[in-house]
Amino acid sequence: MICPNRWWAGLLLLAIGCSPPTVTSPDPAGSSADPGPDSVAADAAIPGGLVGSAWPVRMSDDALRGPFESHSGWAALLMQRDYPAALGAFGGDAPLAVGQARIHTELAAAYRQALRVGANATVQVYGENRRDEDPAAVDCLLLVSYVLLGVDDPSADRLQACQRSELEGLGPHAAAWDAWRGSGAWPPSDALAVTAGQPGPPTAGAMPDAGPLPHWRAVDLVEGLEVQLASPAGLLGLALFHEQAARAVYPQGEAAISAMLAPWLLPGEPAPAVSDELEVPLEFLFGSAMLVPADLSFMVDVTRGSGAAAVDTWKDRSAFASTIAPCVDVAGGAVDVPCVIENAGRAFDQLRTAMEIRSGGEQGYHRPFAELGRVGTIRAAEAVAEAMGDEQAMGLLRLNALDLSIGTSAEPHYLLSIAAWDAGNRNSSRASDALHAQVGHIPGVEVARFPLDALHVRLSRESAPGVPMH
Amino acid sequence: MGRSRHLLVAAGISAAVLSTGAALTYYEGALPTTLNPLYAAKMVDYRAQELVFDRLWYHSPINNELESRLVQSWELTEGGKGIKLELASGIKWHDGKPFTADDVCFTVKAMLDSGTPSPIAEGYRDILAGCTPESRSTAIVHFTRIVHNPRERLGFSVLPEHAFDGNTAISPDLEFSARPTGTGPMKGSRGTRGVTFQSFANGHHSPQVGQMQLQESGDPLLAIKALINNSVQGIIEVAPNFRADVSASDELALKSYDLRSWWFVAINSKKAPLDDRRVRQALNFMLDRTELREKSIGVKPGERNSPCEFISGPFVPSSPYYNRSVPAVERSDQGQAEALLKEAGMEKVGGRWQFKGQPVSFRMGMEKSLDNEAPDILSYISNQFEAAGIGSQVYKIPPDNWTTEAITGHLTDYDLLVGKWSFGQVEDVNELFYTRSRGKGTRNIFNYSEQEVDRLLAQYDVAKTDTAARDAYHKLHRKLAEDLPYLFLWKLDTKSAWRTEVKGNTIAPYYYFTQFDSWRYEG
Numbered sequence: 001m002i003c004p005n006r007w008w009a010g011l012l013l014l015a016i017g018c019s020p021p022t023v024t025s026p027d028p029a030g031s032s033a034d035p036g037p038d039s040v041a042a043d044a045a046i047p048g049g050l051v052g053s054a055w056p057v058r059m060s061d062d063a064l065r066g067p068f069e070s071h072s073g074w075a076a077l078l079m080q081r082d083y084p085a086a087l088g089a090f091g092g093d094a095p096l097a098v099g100q101a102r103i104h105t106e107l108a109a110a111y112r113q114a115l116r117v118g119a120n121a122t123v124q125v126y127g128e129n130r131r132d133e134d135p136a137a138v139d140c141l142l143l144v145s146y147v148l149l150g151v152d153d154p155s156a157d158r159l160q161a162c163q164r165s166e167l168e169g170l171g172p173h174a175a176a177w178d179a180w181r182g183s184g185a186w187p188p189s190d191a192l193a194v195t196a197g198q199p200g201p202p203t204a205g206a207m208p209d210a211g212p213l214p215h216w217r218a219v220d221l222v223e224g225l226e227v228q229l230a231s232p233a234g235l236l237g238l239a240l241f242h243e244q245a246a247r248a249v250y251p252q253g254e255a256a257i258s259a260m261l262a263p264w265l266l267p268g269e270p271a272p273a274v275s276d277e278l279e280v281p282l283e284f285l286f287g288s289a290m291l292v293p294a295d296l297s298f299m300v301d302v303t304r305g306s307g308a309a310a311v312d313t314w315k316d317r318s319a320f321a322s323t324i325a326p327c328v329d330v331a332g333g334a335v336d337v338p339c340v341i342e343n344a345g346r347a348f349d350q351l352r353t354a355m356e357i358r359s360g361g362e363q364g365y366h367r368p369f370a371e372l373g374r375v376g377t378i379r380a381a382e383a384v385a386e387a388m389g390d391e392q393a394m395g396l397l398r399l400n401a402l403d404l405s406i407g408t409s410a411e412p413h414y415l416l417s418i419a420a421w422d423a424g425n426r427n428s429s430r431a432s433d434a435l436h437a438q439v440g441h442i443p444g445v446e447v448a449r450f451p452l453d454a455l456h457v458r459l460s461r462e463s464a465p466g467v468p469m470h
Numbered sequence: 471m472g473r474s475r476h477l478l479v480a481a482g483i484s485a486a487v488l489s490t491g492a493a494l495t496y497y498e499g500a501l502p503t504t505l506n507p508l509y510a511a512k513m514v515d516y517r518a519q520e521l522v523f524d525r526l527w528y529h530s531p532i533n534n535e536l537e538s539r540l541v542q543s544w545e546l547t548e549g550g551k552g553i554k555l556e557l558a559s560g561i562k563w564h565d566g567k568p569f570t571a572d573d574v575c576f577t578v579k580a581m582l583d584s585g586t587p588s589p590i591a592e593g594y595r596d597i598l599a600g601c602t603p604e605s606r607s608t609a610i611v612h613f614t615r616i617v618h619n620p621r622e623r624l625g626f627s628v629l630p631e632h633a634f635d636g637n638t639a640i641s642p643d644l645e646f647s648a649r650p651t652g653t654g655p656m657k658g659s660r661g662t663r664g665v666t667f668q669s670f671a672n673g674h675h676s677p678q679v680g681q682m683q684l685q686e687s688g689d690p691l692l693a694i695k696a697l698i699n700n701s702v703q704g705i706i707e708v709a710p711n712f713r714a715d716v717s718a719s720d721e722l723a724l725k726s727y728d729l730r731s732w733w734f735v736a737i738n739s740k741k742a743p744l745d746d747r748r749v750r751q752a753l754n755f756m757l758d759r760t761e762l763r764e765k766s767i768g769v770k771p772g773e774r775n776s777p778c779e780f781i782s783g784p785f786v787p788s789s790p791y792y793n794r795s796v797p798a799v800e801r802s803d804q805g806q807a808e809a810l811l812k813e814a815g816m817e818k819v820g821g822r823w824q825f826k827g828q829p830v831s832f833r834m835g836m837e838k839s840l841d842n843e844a845p846d847i848l849s850y851i852s853n854q855f856e857a858a859g860i861g862s863q864v865y866k867i868p869p870d871n872w873t874t875e876a877i878t879g880h881l882t883d884y885d886l887l888v889g890k891w892s893f894g895q896v897e898d899v900n901e902l903f904y905t906r907s908r909g910k911g912t913r914n915i916f917n918y919s920e921q922e923v924d925r926l927l928a929q930y931d932v933a934k935t936d937t938a939a940r941d942a943y944h945k946l947h948r949k950l951a952e953d954l955p956y957l958f959l960w961k962l963d964t965k966s967a968w969r970t971e972v973k974g975n976t977i978a979p980y981y982y983f984t985q986f987d988s989w990r991y992e993g
Contacts, residue, residue, distance in 0.1 A: 392532065402726060403723065425533050426534055429730065458936050469516060
C-alpha cells in the first residue's frame with residue numbers, strides 16, 4: 001500500500017536541502033519503508049517495499065526528477081549514452097560531481113570490457129587460429145592477452161618466441177606484463193609504464209583517447225605485407241584513468257564506485273568487500289540497470305563473493321535477487337530461463353504500475369525506466385548462471401538482455417561485455433558491430449578493433465562459401 | 471500483466487481464432503523463390519530452407535559453437551584432405567525414408583556436377599573434391615586441398631538422393647523447389663500465397679510449433695497492425711519507422727537479427743549517358759542521403775545510435791573489409807554534380823538536363839519488398855533527381871522477377887535499380903562486380919565490367935594471407951567509390967518483431983530458424 005503522505009514529506013525535506021540543478025540523494029538506502037501498491041501484490045516479483053525503493057519509482061516524482069531532466073548532462077547520458085557530451089555538460093560544475101563520477105565509472109567499466117574484446121580476439125586469431133603468415137610479434141600480444149584474461153598460456157616459451165620480434169618496445173612490453181603475472185600487485189604500474197597509449201594523470205571531465213594507432217606495424221611472413229597490431233593492455237590505462245577520475249571527483253562515493261565496477265573487473269583486480277549497508281546516492285542508480293542499492297551489493301556478491309549462493313542471501317533486500325530467486329536451483333546448478341524472463345516481465349509491470357501511482361498517471365518515461373529494471377534483472381540472472389557454470393542459460397539470458405538493450409537500456413559497458421563474450425566465442429560479426437557502435441562514444445575502444453578485425457578476416461576466409469543474398 | 475495488455479490480448483485472441491487457428495503465422499517481405507537450398511537467392515529463401523533442411527554443420531546461435539545434428543562424430547583422413555563422418559542414427563527424411571551416407575555424398579556430387587547451375591554449389595567447387603560412402607552411416611568428404619578447420623567449410627544443406635533418382639545434375643525448377651523433402655524440423659510446401667510448414671518429429675528434432683505459415687506482407691503499417699491484432703505473430707523485417715511502436719507495445723517484442731545488409735542504387739553503366747563515369751559521379755553528388763534517410767527511414771540528422779549508417783563502398787562500416795579512409799557522401803552537392811555533368815557534355819535547359827539534345831530521364835526500378843523496410847525510398851530518390859533536373863519513371867519489381875531477371879543481368883532496359891545485399895560471416899562481393907563470364911559475376915546486375923576491378927577481385931580470390939585479402943578489398947572499395955557501378959547508400963540493421971506469446975524464439979544470425987526446436991507458441 002502506498003503512503004503518499006510519508007513520500008511527500010520526504011520530498012519536502014529534500015526540497016529544503018536541494019535546489020535545481022544541484023542534486024543530492026534523498027536517502028542513500030532508498031525509501032524502503034514505502035511499500036508497493038496492493039494492486040500488484042498478487043503478481044509481485046519484487047516485494048512491495050522494495051518496489052517503492054527502486055529508483056524508477058522514486059524518480060516518478062516530478063520534483064525529484066526535474067533537476068535531472070533539465071540537466072543536459074543527464075539527458076546526454078540517459079537518452080544517448082553520449083559520454084563526451086555528458087562529461088562536457090557536467091564539467092566544472094562542482095555540485096554535479098556525482099554525475100561526473102557516474103560517467104567516469106561507466107567508462108572505467110566500458111574500457112575494461114573493450115580490453116576483454118581485444119584480448120579475447122587476440123587469443124582467438126593468433127592463438128587458436130595461428131597461421132604461418134603471422135609474425136613473431138603476435139606472440140608478444142598473445143602473452144599479454146593471456147595475462148590480462150587470467151588464463152594460462154598454453155605455451156611455456158611464449159616470451160622467448162616474442163623476443164624474436166624486433167619491433168621497438170614490444171618485447172619489453174610483453175616482458176613487463178609477464179613479470180606482473182601472479183604478483184598480486186594492483187595497479188600493474190610497471191607494466192603500464194611500458195604500454196603504449198597511456199593517458200596522463202586522471203582529470204575529472206576529461207576523456208582521453210588511445211593515442212596513436214596502431215601501436216606497431218609488423219610484416220606478415222608470407223607476402224611481407226603490413227600487419228597492424230595493437231595491445232589490448234593499452235585499454236587498461238584508460239579504464240584506470242576513468243576509475244581514478246571518478247574516485248577523485250566524488251571521494252564520498254568510494255564504496256558505491258567500487259560496487260558498481262565490481263561485475264566488470266578484470267581477473268587479478270582486487271574485489272571490493274560485499275557490503276550489507278552500502279550507501280549509494282540516487283544519482284548513482286538513476287538511469288542504470290540497478291534498481292536499489294542492495295542490487296549493487298548482490299551483484300558484488302554474485303560476481304566477486306559467494307556466487308549463486310548470494311541469491312538466497314539477498315532475496316529479501318535486493319530487487320534482483322527476489323525476482324530471480326524462484327528461478328534458481330542452486331543445488332542443481334541451473335537457472336530456469338523462461339522463469340527469469342517471466343519474472344523480469346512481472347517486475348517490469350510492477351515498476352510501471354508503481355510509477356503510475358506515484359505520478360498520478362502514465363508518463364512517457366515510465367516504460368524506458370522500467371525497462372532498465374527488466375534488463376537489469378535478466379542480467380543479474382545471467383551473472384548467477386555464469387557463476388554456476390550454466391553456460392546455456394547464461395547465453396540465452398544474454399541474448400534476451402541484448403534484445404532489450406536498446407535506447408535508454410543500451411549501456412555501453414554491457415554491450416561491450418557481450419562483444420567480449422562474442423570475441424571469445426569467435427562470433428566476430430556481432431562483436432565487430434557492437435564495437436563499431438561504441439567507437440563514436442568511447443573513442444579509445446578503437447584499440448580492440450585491430451585484433452577483432454584480424455579475427456573476422458581470418459574466420460570469414462575459413463568459412464563455408466557464401467554468396468550475396470538479396 | 472499491464473492493463474492495456476488485457477484489452478489487446480482479448481482483441482487478439484478472437485482475431486487469432488478467426489484467421490489463423492492454432493498455427494503460427496509470420497510475414498516476410500516476399501515469398502521464397504525456391505525451397506531448394508542450392509538455389510537460394512534471397513534471404514527469405516535461406517530462412518525458409520532452414521526450417522526444412524539440416525545443414526551438415528552450423529553455428530549455435532547461443533554460443534557460436536560449431537555443431538551438427540547429422541554428424542555424430544568425425545575424424546580427419548588423408549592427411550587432412552578428407553574428413554570421415556559418422557552420421558547420427560534414427561534420422562528420417564520427411565517422406566519416412568532413412569537418412570544415410572549416400573545422401574551426404576549425393577549432395578556433394580550434385581554440387582560438383584557442372585549440370586547443377588547453382589552459384590552456391592559453384593562456391594563449393596573450389597574446396598570439395600568428392601565424397602565416398604563407406605557404409606550406410608559413414609561418409610568421407612574429400613577436399614581439393616588441406617584446409618584449416620574443415621568442418622567450418624561444410625555448411626551446406628543435405629539433399630535426399632532418392633528425391634532426384636540419383637541424378638546429380640539438379641535443375642532449379644523441379645517440383646522439389648516447391649515441395650521439398652528435408653530432414654529439418656518442419657515439412658514445407660510452397661503455394662502461390664505462402665508457404666505452409668508442418669512439424670515433423672525426428673530423431674534429431676522435436677519441434678514444439680505444430681504448424682506455421684509464411685505469408686507475404688504488404689504495406690508495412692498494415693503488417694504492424696496485423697501483428698498488434700494478433701492476425702500474424704511475427705514480422706521478420708520491421709521498418710525502422712515502426713520499431714518504436716513495437717518497443718512501446720506490451721504484446722510485442724523486438725528481436726535482433728544479425729545480418730550484414732547494405733543498400734545501393736545499381737547504375738547501368740552500359741547505357742549512355744551512364745557509361746560516362748562523370749555522369750555516375752554527378753548522380754552520386756545529387757543524392758542527399760541524409761534527407762533520404764530521414765524521410766524514408768526516419769533517422770534525424772545527427773541522431774546517434776542510428777540503425778542506418780552511410781557507406782562509401784560494398785561493405786558495412788563495422789567490417790574490416792570496409793575502407794574507412796573513403797568518405798561517404800552524406801549531403802548533396804549540386805555544384806559538383808553540375809560541373810561533372812557539363813564536363814560530360816550535358817547541358818541544362820530550362821532546369822532540365824539534356825544529353826545530345828534530348829532531356830535526360832532514367833528508368834528506375836526497385837525490388838518491391840524493399841518498400842517494407844524503407845517506405846517510399848524509390849519515390850524520394852526519384853524526387854531528388856527531378857529536383858536536380860533529371861527525369862525518371864519508377865517501377866516496383868516483383869521479388870521473383872528480381873531474382874530471375876535483375877540479378878541475372880537481364881533488366882538492361884533499366885537505368886537504375888535500387889537494391890539491398892545481405893551477408894553473413896562471409897562478405898565476398900566478387901559475384902557482384904566480376905565481369906560476367908565463365909561462372910563469374912553471377913550477381914552482376916548490369917553486367918558491369920572494369921579491368922582494374924576484375925584484377926582486384928582476382929587478387930582477393932588468390933590471396934594467400936588475410937592481409938592480402940583485406941588489402942585487395944580496401945583497394946576495391948576505393949576503386950568502386952570512384953567508378954560507381956553502384957551508388958552506395960547505407961547499411962541498415964535488421965530487427966524482427968514477434969508477439970510475446972511466441973517464446974523461446976532465439977534467432978540465429980543470418981539463417982534465422984536454426985534453433986527452431988526451442989520455439990513455442992502459447993497463443
